[in-house]
Amino acid sequence: MDMQVVSHSCVAPGVWQMELTGPFAYGAVQPGQFLQVLVGNGQTHVLRRPISIGHVCSLQERLTLVYKVVGRGTHELSQLKAGTVVDVLGPLGQGYPLPQASEDVVVFGGGLGIPPLRQLVEALHDAGNRVHVILGWASGQDAFWIEHFSRCAEQVIPATDDGTLGVHGTVIDAAGQLSTIGQRVYACGPKPMLYAVQQWAAAAGIPAWISLEERMACGVGACTGCVCQTTSGMQRVCADGPVFRADEVIL
Numbered sequence: 001m002d003m004q005v006v007s008h009s010c011v012a013p014g015v016w017q018m019e020l021t022g023p024f025a026y027g028a029v030q031p032g033q034f035l036q037v038l039v040g041n042g043q044t045h046v047l048r049r050p051i052s053i054g055h056v057c058s059l060q061e062r063l064t065l066v067y068k069v070v071g072r073g074t075h076e077l078s079q080l081k082a083g084t085v086v087d088v089l090g091p092l093g094q095g096y097p098l099p100q101a102s103e104d105v106v107v108f109g110g111g112l113g114i115p116p117l118r119q120l121v122e123a124l125h126d127a128g129n130r131v132h133v134i135l136g137w138a139s140g141q142d143a144f145w146i147e148h149f150s151r152c153a154e155q156v157i158p159a160t161d162d163g164t165l166g167v168h169g170t171v172i173d174a175a176g177q178l179s180t181i182g183q184r185v186y187a188c189g190p191k192p193m194l195y196a197v198q199q200w201a202a203a204a205g206i207p208a209w210i211s212l213e214e215r216m217a218c219g220v221g222a223c224t225g226c227v228c229q230t231t232s233g234m235q236r237v238c239a240d241g242p243v244f245r246a247d248e249v250i251l
Contacts, residue, residue: 001087002087004020004021004084005083012141012144013141014068015069022061029056049073050238054118068112089219093237103182103183105130105186111137112189113190113213114188114189118149121153132155132182134175136159139160155177157178185206185207186209188211191251214226224236230248
């Protein structure tokens with residue numbers, strides 16, 4: 001489907017935020033789902049780029065994507081101006097399951113795994129949950145969206161590898177500042193972080209869900225090019241995930 005760029009800006013070094021509008025199933029989006037975005041006319045860049053949905057506003061008919069420039073395709077995306085039409089496919093994948101009753105929930109985010117957690121935290125808050133958020137970056141200059149999480153969370157704890165913002169260390173180091181370990185855990189970020197969260201939640205006996213990132217081609221499960229290993233066999237990240245129960249994934 002065709003959507004139009006409303007705004008497009010750099011929110012951290014190499015990290016861009018794109019706001020889109022147009023005909024889209026805004027109300028059907030689950031936190032943690034993603035879009036497959038066509039770069040240009042699809043001739044130079046044949047494969048679409050998977051980008052997590054960071055925020056949805058059904059009333060204004062807006063959705064927000066955040067991505068990092070890592071190659072020629074994402075560099076070309078970063079050059080798009082307001083008014084440009086973009087071809088997207090979605091929403092795709094399985095999102096985060098929400099609690100059936102009010103709970104204390106801990107959310108871990110790392111780097112470019114942080115954007116899809118904004119929609120999750122807002123949904124958790126709106127459903128009456130108490131949300132505790134830990135956000136990790138390499139450095140304070142890489143940080144973004146802290147203010148958005150602060151509006152809905154009981155606490156937001158930043159952590160950086162170099163100590164320039166918040167806790168000096170990993171998101172697990174920052175977990176020592178939590179006011180509660182919570183009743184369930186959600187996470188999205190690089191694989192080493194997800195492994196650490198998986199082990200942390202298992203040691204605490206808390207159910208956890210993690211969102212995986214893999215190279216995707218089709219985005220709908222047809223090509224089986226983005227499989228991951230689970231306790232029940234190989235699963236497709238794009239179609240069976242990207243969100244999985246942490247204790248079912250072999251990292």
